[in-house]
Amino acid sequence: MSHGEDGSTKAVVTAVIANGLVTVAKFVGFALSGSSALLAEAIHSLADTANQGLLYLGIKRSQRVADVKYHFGYGQERYFWNLVSAVTIFFLGCIYTIMHSLEQLKHGHEPEMSWIAFGIIGFAFLMEGYSFLVAFKEFTRQRKEENMGFIQYVKETRDPTTLAVLIEDSVAVVGLLFALIGMSLAVYTGSALFDIGAAVGIGILMGLLAFFLAATNKKYLLNVSDGEINSVALDAWSKDKRVQDVRHIHSIVLSPEESVVMAELELREETLFRDMTEEEIQQAIRFMQRLDDVRGSLERAVQRKAEEAKHIYVEFGLPEKTEKKLKP
Secondary structure, X not given: OOHHHHHHHHXXXXXXXXXXXHHHHHHHHHHHHOOHHHHHHHHHHHHHHHHHHHHHHHHHHHOOOOOOOOOOOOOOHHHHHHHHHHHHHHHHHHHHHHHHHHHHHHOOOOOOOOHHHHHHXXXXXXXHHHHHHHHHHHHHHHXXXXXXXXXXXXXXXXXXXXXXXXXXXXXXXXXXXXXXXXXXXXXXXXXXXXXXXXXXXXXXXXXXXXXXXXXXXXXXXXXXXOHHHHHHHHHHHHHOOOEEEEEEEEEEEEEOOEEEEEEEEEEOXXXXXXXXXXXXXXXXXXXXXXXXXXXXXHHHHHHHHOOOOOOOOOOOOOOHHHHHHHOO
């Protein structure tokens, strides 16, 4: 496991434990008080716990090695399970919370606040605050390792796992503030509207979080290109005296630690034909044309029977006998 993976795993495991404890405490608080805001926070923490469990599952499954069915490995599983977790947050944390709050408003539910409910909010602040600090520390380490600013790394990070935990913990702290304000105003005014309003606000926060996480992971499941590798390759090959032209560079991010790169380069004549006689040059040209013909024929043979094979990249190797002849 790489250092980055180890750090991401630590952030996720810390979040699972912290949110698991907080979830139990919040449900106990709701049972004792009937507070809509506290129930919203309990569902929030339950969704976060389930979500972070899915993130952990994604990390573990993404570490499997490539096989005959998945030639490029399982790295994208991390993005898939992150997306599943976003859907979980949306339906469990957002939709259910808002619907339950509106139902309580309809029936005129009045919560019974006590010091226990506020004590649980304080306990949740401590646990989720600690989880936030662990995630923030790991996120900062990864960001500095990539030499990026905060906003740039949020937009461009290839490891959305730590980012997901960081954003979820940030939203959790904001949600606790919503709950604290709503519950306090409900006690002060004697109106449950503030408590219910806080619950709806927490639900909306969860919905925004879900959309952010879904958008962050969607691009990787759509085979987004690796802009950094494209730039590095273009810079290196453009400066290479053996290269006449870089016709195209294609890349796909497979996981936070792995990308695949495909390119077509035009070499300079002096690179290919240096120290060759005119006759040898003509033979080399004919040879290259034959390779092109063979490549085109091989590609068309596949595409005639599998039209969906729109992009085929064939790399030739020397026959074994020829390789032996060329060995010193």
